[in-house]
Amino acid sequence: MLKDHTEAPLPRKLIVEPTTRCNFQCRMCVKQSAGARIEEGDLSSRILDQCLEVMPGLDSLVFTGIGEPLLHEDIETFAAQARSRMPNGSRIGFQTNGKLLNRERSLSLFDSGVNTICVSVDSIEPALFNDIRTSDGFFDVNPVIESLGRNRAEVTAKKTGGDIRLGVEFVVMKQNLDQLPGLVRWAAQHQLDFIIVSHVVAYGKAFQDQAVFLNNSYESMAWFEIYRKKAEAAGMDLQEYSRMLWKYHKTEQETELYRLMDEFKRAAQDQGVYINPVHLFSEKKGAYDAVRTRFDHAEQLARQYGIELTLPRIRPKTNRRCDFIEEGAVFVTWDGQVSPCYFLWHQYEVMRAGNIKQVSPLYFGDLHQGTLGQIWQQRDYAEFRQKVIAYDYPNCHAWCDTRCDYVLQAPFYQDCYINDIPCCDCYWSLGLLNCLT
Numbered sequence: 001m002l003k004d005h006t007e008a009p010l011p012r013k014l015i016v017e018p019t020t021r022c023n024f025q026c027r028m029c030v031k032q033s034a035g036a037r038i039e040e041g042d043l044s045s046r047i048l049d050q051c052l053e054v055m056p057g058l059d060s061l062v063f064t065g066i067g068e069p070l071l072h073e074d075i076e077t078f079a080a081q082a083r084s085r086m087p088n089g090s091r092i093g094f095q096t097n098g099k100l101l102n103r104e105r106s107l108s109l110f111d112s113g114v115n116t117i118c119v120s121v122d123s124i125e126p127a128l129f130n131d132i133r134t135s136d137g138f139f140d141v142n143p144v145i146e147s148l149g150r151n152r153a154e155v156t157a158k159k160t161g162g163d164i165r166l167g168v169e170f171v172v173m174k175q176n177l178d179q180l181p182g183l184v185r186w187a188a189q190h191q192l193d194f195i196i197v198s199h200v201v202a203y204g205k206a207f208q209d210q211a212v213f214l215n216n217s218y219e220s221m222a223w224f225e226i227y228r229k230k231a232e233a234a235g236m237d238l239q240e241y242s243r244m245l246w247k248y249h250k251t252e253q254e255t256e257l258y259r260l261m262d263e264f265k266r267a268a269q270d271q272g273v274y275i276n277p278v279h280l281f282s283e284k285k286g287a288y289d290a291v292r293t294r295f296d297h298a299e300q301l302a303r304q305y306g307i308e309l310t311l312p313r314i315r316p317k318t319n320r321r322c323d324f325i326e327e328g329a330v331f332v333t334w335d336g337q338v339s340p341c342y343f344l345w346h347q348y349e350v351m352r353a354g355n356i357k358q359v360s361p362l363y364f365g366d367l368h369q370g371t372l373g374q375i376w377q378q379r380d381y382a383e384f385r386q387k388v389i390a391y392d393y394p395n396c397h398a399w400c401d402t403r404c405d406y407v408l409q410a411p412f413y414q415d416c417y418i419n420d421i422p423c424c425d426c427y428w429s430l431g432l433l434n435c436l437t
């Protein structure tokens with residue numbers, strides 16, 4: 001319980017959704033999720049005005065959301081308003097699909113104080129790019145990135161644009177994993193500063209087999225190796241466990257294997273590591289190395305070219321961390337709803353262990369009725385943040401190989417430990433997803 005919730009410092013990162021309209025129809029977009037209920041609309045200046053009081057304390061403001069920010073004609077006005085209040089050294093950025101990022105627009109953005117631009121590039125091969133990111137007609141992102149670089153050079157030479165950072169976001173999937181090292185070279189050729197890589201979120205069945213992250217943590221794999229060797233030394237194969245688990249009459253050796261597996265689970269759990277036999281036994285040989293090799297190569301190239309490369313984890317964290325709450329982030333939807341994170345700011349469906357999970361948004365206030373500072377300091381929001389970073393809730397991904405109705409159904413009201421916050425089944429805190437913040 002907070003001693004005094006009004007003492008909660010104001011947010012340091014603000015993520016604002018300029019619009020939910022988009023000029024693309026990407027297949028992996030949350031808007032394509034069968035259960036998505038995302039009304040289309042644009043941010044009004046009235047909503048941004050309600051956020052102005054927190055701006056002097058912000059490290060960053062990012063215009064992004066479930067839509068294309070450049071479709072909003074006033075984004076430069078919003079950025080300029082924010083820039084006049086935000087501290088020196090702070091960043092104003094946005095995430096874009098790049099289609100509308102022509103010379104005039106990029107110059108007006110730089111002029112308004114935007115100093116970070118991140119373009120979604122999921123492939124450097126135009127055919128695959130257009131397969132993943134679908135728009136009306138063929139779209140070539142190369143001229144956009146080239147022009148962006150020239151425009152930055154122009155404003156930097158005139159000293160009118162400040163320290164501008166340009167980069168790309170890449171959603172890594174089976175179909176584009178091989179392209180990651182090439183993307184780093186391509187980024188270096190275009191003098192980009194950063195690359196953010198995230199795993200794909202499966203908003204529908206079509207993408208659930210595209211993810212390249214693995215289900216087992218490094219810690220659970222280390223324990224698995226210890227007990228695999230113990231079993232081997234005793235002439236047993238740990239993999240036999242699933243086959244004999246439900247046998248009523250077990251042989252002596254099967255009983256011994258059962259006992260060893262039990263010891264394995266308890267020993268790991270005593271050290272805070274949860275063992276999920278289904279995940280352990282189903283991990284495909286070589287799957288980790290296939291991703292590790294590409295990631296290592298990309299990292300080596302990024303170091304060589306001086307590019308900041310943010311990669312997601314290949315395996316989930318054992319000790320979860322919610323970067324949004326830990327780093328003081330807050331999300332504002334186009335219609336003024338205040339949400340704590342990316343996971344909970346819209347209504348949609350997502351795949352979990354072969355099941356369809358319904359996600360309902362979590363809002364702590366409406367900016368038509370109060371300012372962002374007031375909503376941020378409300379007792380319920382302050383207490384929510386404290387509960388999130390206590391991490392005292394189940395870890396569905398680590399513990400369960402399927403999902404119960406508590407987490408599949410919306411609205412969420414409790415998990416199996418009777419916690420009332422919907423954080424137990426979140427992939428963000430497992431380190432699998434990244435975004436511009």
Ligand code: SF4
Nearest residue numbers: 022024026029067097
């Ligand atoms: S560009 Fe972004 S918001 Fe638009 S359809 Fe694609 S993923 Fe969705």
Ligand code: SF4
Nearest residue numbers: 394396400403404416
């Ligand atoms: S809430 Fe449900 S899915 Fe999550 S750990 Fe508990 S029983 Fe498993």
Ligand code: SF4
Nearest residue numbers: 322341423426428429
């Ligand atoms: S759902 Fe995930 S991202 Fe959202 S507050 Fe909880 S842990 Fe953080």
